[in-house]
Amino acid sequence: MTNKNHAKYIFTVATSLLALVPPALGFSPLGLALSEDKQFPSSPKSNVYGLSLSLVGEQRNDVYGINLSMFLPKIENNMTGIQIAPVNYAKYTHGVQIGIFALVQEMNGIGIAILGGFNMRFKGLQISGLFGDSFGEPESYNLQIAGLGNSYGLQIAGLGNSYGLYDTKDGNDAWRLDASSSVIYGGQIALLANGASAIRGFQASIGFNYAHKFCQGVQLGIYNYAEKLRGLQIGVVNVAKSGKGVQIGLANAFGTDGDRLILPFANFKF
Numbered sequence: 509m510t511n512k513n514h515a516k517y518i519f520t521v522a523t524s525l526l527a528l529v530p531p532a533l534g535f536s537p538l539g540l541a542l543s544e545d546k547q548f549p550s551s552p553k554s555n556v557y558g559l560s561l562s563l564v565g566e567q568r569n570d571v572y573g574i575n576l577s578m579f580l581p582k583i584e585n586n587m588t589g590i591q592i593a594p595v596n597y598a599k600y601t602h603g604v605q606i607g608i609f610a611l612v613q614e615m616n617g618i619g620i621a622i623l624g625g626f627n628m629r630f631k632g633l634q635i636s637g638l639f640g641d642s643f644g645e646p647e648s649y650n651l652q653i654a655g656l657g658n659s660y661g662l663q664i665a666g667l668g669n670s671y672g673l674y675d676t677k678d679g680n681d682a683w684r685l686d687a688s689s690s691v692i693y694g695g696q697i698a699l700l701a702n703g704a705s706a707i708r709g710f711q712a713s714i715g716f717n718y719a720h721k722f723c724q725g726v727q728l729g730i731y732n733y734a735e736k737l738r739g740l741q742i743g744v745v746n747v748a749k750s751g752k753g754v755q756i757g758l759a760n761a762f763g764t765d766g767d768r769l770i771l772p773f774a775n776f777k778f
Contacts, residue, residue, distance in 0.1 A: 541566035544582070552584070596621075695725075702729075717743075722751065732757075752778050 539560035541547030544567045549556075552567040560568065562577040570586045577593035587598035587605075596610040603617045610625035619625050619634045695709040696702035702711040703718040709725045711717035716731035723734035723741075732741040737748035746755040749764050753776065760775035761768055769775060 535570075539566065539568065539571070723748075737762075746775070
């Protein structure tokens with residue numbers, strides 16, 4: 509037997525034995541795919557515990573280990589470990605994701621995306637070149653770093669931190685900007701603007717800071733607004749409709765309508 513035939517024989521035997529592993533154990537230590545319809549194991553509900561490699565894409569139920577793809581891997585349930593692809597998709601990710609773009613329902617770990625990442629719930633670190641958005645979850649505890657905008661958590665952005673995107677409730681599958689249910693535990697830092705429904709911590713920007721429901725902490729910027737303030741506002745213009753705290757700036761307004769007190773330089777209410 510020539511060396512070439514010998515290698516071919518070993519490869520045939522190895523792949524035949526490997527094909528018996530998924531049915532026997534319920535998972536495969538290796539996943540290979542050219543596309544979703546040309547993959548091993550062939551079932552889209554397959555589990556890979558080890559290494560999963562794909563060219564165009566693949567569809568798995570769970571991957572525990574390393575997932576590498578040249579385009580779009582679809583992990584319908586748990587991705588635990590490291591996922592690297594231009595576009596990363598997983599329902600639940602525990603570990604590290606690296607790519608150009610990422611879509612995750614729940615992320616616990618580190619997500620790095622050149623353009624941006626969207627997730628329903630995030631705990632950990634998200635770094636994006638343009639935007640990082642956690643939407644749909646009332647409370648999040650995380651650090652997000654992006655070039656343009658972020659939502660919910662401790663946020664650092666080149667231009668602004670946004671409220672987030674929410675699906676409308678009228679069934680039209682449209683999108684709207686809203687800040688009605690986000691709570692930030694930590695802070696926001698941006699060049700132009702910060703916005704959140706409620707913040708326990710701080711907002712700092714050269715432009716304006718906006719707290720839709722309340723700010724419990726510090727706002728630092730040219731224009732600061734809080735529906736309810738418990739803390740400190742420092743800026744050129746400071747506005748708070750209710751609460752208790754101190755305002756320092758050229759124009760300071762505390763209260764609403766006839767109860768509003770407007771003072772220069774400093775204002776307070778206890």
